[in-house]
Amino acid sequence: MAKTDLTDKELGKIAYELGLIYSLQLKYSEAKSNFQKAAEYDPENSLYWNELGSILITIGKYEKLLEYHYYVMSSLGKTTKHEPDSISTSFKKYVIGWDAFRSWEKANTVLEKYEKAIRDYEKALESNPKAVRSEYPDIVNYWNKLASHFRSLGKLEKAVEYYEKVLASDLKTLGPEHPDVARDWNNLGTTLISSGKHEKAIGYLEKALKSDLNTFGPEHPRVAAVWNNLGLAWDASDKYGKAIDYYEKALASNLKEFGSDHPDVARNWNSIGAALNSLGKHEKAIEYLEKALASDLKTHGPLHPSTSIIKGNLGLAWHALGNYAKAVEFYEAVLNSIGKNSIAMKHPRTKKIKKALKEVRAKL
Numbered sequence: 001m002a003k004t005d006l007t008d009k010e011l012g013k014i015a016y017e018l019g020l021i022y023s024l025q026l027k028y029s030e031a032k033s034n035f036q037k038a039a040e041y042d043p044e045n046s047l048y049w050n051e052l053g054s055i056l057i058t059i060g061k062y063e064k065l066l067e068y069h070y071y072v073m074s075s076l077g078k079t080t081k082h083e084p085d086s087i088s089t090s091f092k093k094y095v096i097g098w099d100a101f102r103s104w105e106k107a108n109t110v111l112e113k114y115e116k117a118i119r120d121y122e123k124a125l126e127s128n129p130k131a132v133r134s135e136y137p138d139i140v141n142y143w144n145k146l147a148s149h150f151r152s153l154g155k156l157e158k159a160v161e162y163y164e165k166v167l168a169s170d171l172k173t174l175g176p177e178h179p180d181v182a183r184d185w186n187n188l189g190t191t192l193i194s195s196g197k198h199e200k201a202i203g204y205l206e207k208a209l210k211s212d213l214n215t216f217g218p219e220h221p222r223v224a225a226v227w228n229n230l231g232l233a234w235d236a237s238d239k240y241g242k243a244i245d246y247y248e249k250a251l252a253s254n255l256k257e258f259g260s261d262h263p264d265v266a267r268n269w270n271s272i273g274a275a276l277n278s279l280g281k282h283e284k285a286i287e288y289l290e291k292a293l294a295s296d297l298k299t300h301g302p303l304h305p306s307t308s309i310i311k312g313n314l315g316l317a318w319h320a321l322g323n324y325a326k327a328v329e330f331y332e333a334v335l336n337s338i339g340k341n342s343i344a345m346k347h348p349r350t351k352k353i354k355k356a357l358k359e360v361r362a363k364l
Contacts, residue, residue, distance in 0.1 A: 012041030016048055023051075140169045147187065156195045163188045182211035182222075190229050198237040205230045224253035224264070231271060240275040247271045266295035266306070274313050282317040289314045308337045312353050324360045331357040 006014075019034035035052035042048060147162035167184040174180055185208035192201035209226045216222055231246035251268035258265060269292035276285035289310055296307040315330030334353050 008041045009045075012038040012045060012048060015041060016051065019051060140166055143169075144187075147191075151191055151194075156191055159191050160188065160195065163191060177211060177214070179212070179215050179222075182208045182215065182226075185211070186226055186229060189233065193229070193233050193236055196236075198233050201233045202230065202237075205233060219253060219256065221253070221257055224250045224257070227253070228264075228268065228271070231275075235271070235275055235278075238278075240278045244272055244275045247275065260291075261295060261298060263296070263299055263306070266292045266299065266310075269295070270306075270310050270313060273310075273317070277313060277317050277320070280320070282320045285317045286314065289317060302333070303337045308334045309349070311337075312349060315353065315356065319356060319360055324363050327360045328357065328364065331360065 015034045016038035019031045019038060022028075022031035022034060032052065035048060038048040039045070039052055143162045143165045147159045147166065150156070150162065151159035163184060167181065167188060170178065170181045170184055185204040189201040189203075189205035189208060192198070192204065205226060209223065209230065212220065212223045212226055227246045228250040231243045231250065233243075234240075234246065235243035247268055251265065251272065254262060254264045254268055269288045273285040273288035273292060276282070276288065293307065293310045293314065296304065296310055300307055311330045312334045315327045315334065318324075318330065319327035331353050335350070335357070338350060
């Protein structure tokens with residue numbers, strides 16, 4: 001290799017910028033390689049680790065996500081090079097990584113850091129003399145981060161409040177055709193689904209879809225994500241046929257982009273299967289759910305929350321078909337995977353599985 005006079009920081013910046021280019025081109029393997037090089041050249045720059053983590057989430061490499069983000073988490077407080085938004089982003093990715101391995105207690109421990117991050121952001125907003133200028137980029141970034149944190153904590157009204165601030169500012173400064181505005185509409189839409197405001201959510205998501213289709217075209221992962229979110233919104237509105245139409249669009253796109261082993265594809269299969277269950281088409285539902293289960297077992301293993309959700313849906317399908325032995329098998333597998341986790345045991349889905357298991361055992 002030819003000798004270079006560039007410093008490690010300069011080499012890190014070059015690798016980082018190459019990673020961004022490859023990411024925009026959807027060449028995720030090359031993007032991952034360059035972000036990794038950037039982090040190795042300049043390991044104290046948390047931006048490089050965060051971008052590497054984002055790519056690892058995209059390609060479903062959660063184990064590596066934990067490995068790389070452990071550096072950021074363990075170095076907090078030892079250096080001043082970690083800006084508040086970079087720190088909170090690292091917390092978020094670290095939570096995603098632990099959640100991917102069903103380590104809910106560890107994820108919830110990290111979530112306590114979210115609350116501190118929120119307090120830090122609010123202090124920054126109060127102390128920034130330009131906070132009154134909604135178009136000021138740093139303030140908009142704070143609002144976006146605050147919204148994301150409040151949503152992660154389940155404080156949906158606060159999340160919507162800040163997402164609306166971001167949207168208003170971006171519309172004013174960027175215009176309605178900018179990709180960031182489409183992102184804002186999507187964020188508002190998905191948060192409103194969780195809030196039970198499905199009709200309003202669909203309105204925002206349809207705007208996001210139209211914009212992203214114009215900007216990226218129908219084969220881009222962002223478009224697939226919005227199709228999936230529209231499916232969720234219609235699903236939550238009990239319009240299962242319409243939900244399936246959107247889930248299938250997302251599935252076709254994700255299969256083409258990522259292949260059959262990607263977590264997003266398994267999620268699409270599961271969503272379609274669950275919607276078919278709701279329509280009473282249980283045999284067809286089982287076809288999709290079995291594909292989802294095989295994929296998630298390969299990607300995550302038997303104890304992951306996503307795998308448990310699929311098993312629960314399979315239990316419901318076999319229950320409805322009168323195959324109570326199969327239903328018990330899947331219901332018990334769900335409860336066994338949860339174990340003694342007090343948080344998971346209180347989840348409405350878990351309570352539904354426990355009730356169904358009790359009913360089906362009485363019929364054996």
